[in-house]
Amino acid sequence: MQDELIAIKGHKDGLLISLSPTENWQSVADQLASRIDDRADFFAGAAITVELGARPVPKYELSSLKALLERRGLSLSLVLSDSATTRESALALDLKTDANIRTKATEKQETLPVDPEETGTRGVLLRRTLRSGRTVHSEGHVVVFGDVNPGAQVIAAGDIIVWGKLRGTAHAGADGDESAIVCALDMSPSQLRIAGYIATSPADKRKHVEPETALIRDNQIVVAARRKSGKG
């Protein structure tokens, strides 16, 4: 059995099926069909998320995949893809893709907040100053033990914590998580983004620098000093 063509995993909303992005489409589809038929009771009624990776899937192929699943009583609920072609196909078939999760970020029920307690949550710790021109991307949280200089960029799906001066650009909740926060010892970013919101630092120099936290409240980014007591 060619296991590497297909991987099937449990998923919070049903089943996640990852299809090899390089193998011949027909053999991948055939194998998927036989895997489902082998264990029909396991699959019965599940909502399916398909992960297609970088493979560009034209509309007719995606449509046949959808039909293949529907014939077996399964619904194709979400298409995950890195390819613009595939996303267009999904859009044409009125299927949800990860792209429209990103654009519909404001609809609360569609975003999956990154749970900091969750095991396996990814994060990056950088023990250095990020200088101009440096960009850091992470699908989890980012902690910078150092400064983020003007011209440097930190983009994280989760939270961003800067143990130092934040003067570059920070984008927390980059996949649409509006509960993401940004903290810094000296919060003066050239631009601050959380999910779909953007803010810039006030132009005037502050005399008193203290650790601050930025978060979304009432549909805008607010920056607040950390309170000393546990209250509030």
Place this chain on the structure above:
Amino acid sequence: MGGKVVTITSGKGGVGKTTATANLGISLANLGKKVVVIDADIGLRNLDVIMGLENRIVYDLVDLVEGRAKLRQAMIKHKKFEQLYLIPAAQTRDKMAVSPKDMVELADKLREEHDYVIIDSPAGIERGFRNALEPADEVLIVTNPEVSAVRDADRIIGLIEAAEKGPGRLIINRLKTEMVNKGEMLSADDVFDILSLEIIGIIPEDEFVLSASNSGVPVTLNEGSRAGMAFTNVARRITGEDVPFMNLDENPGFFKRLMRFLDGR
């Protein structure tokens, strides 16, 4: 391993790399060191002009690398200092004519007989910069107290660190004390705050520098010039001497001087 290779770079153009190279070369020679300065800005050579050696060029860096000239033939002796030589850049070629490996080989040959090899890097972060960086034992980053120059310096420092040539030391060039005092120019502290790099020299704005560059007699030979003095101090710091930073206030008033005296400074 013999002499030390010092590369002077900046990222942004026009901040005073070539002026710094010429002045540090001359200051080090003046301190009795054997020095070679190399102009790595192939295609846009300037260092020869600032050092007043333009009319003596026969062979250049590319001739040397491509084997048309022997090392001795491409080294131009300075008019005043017997122990100071220049290897000029080629005017007609571009940066691709020389590779980082060529520069390492050349620097290794030169450090056998000289105390310091100073390389003037071109602006930018491409091949020319890589050529100048590769053989470096120490990197000096020149910047001006202005936001764009500091931003580029920051970028270049990141690249220097990535190439494991870091951390480097900083020369802040063309500082105008009166503008800093009025809050119109970044101060040395502001620059340090962003770059967090050791400062090896602060060079005040000085009109002597321009006339000196035009006449080919670098400002460090002018004893009345404050910029010249500052460059000499940098050269002494390069040799490992501990030189206090000079006071850059143009005309400190009596009161200020008194305060400073009382402060014990």
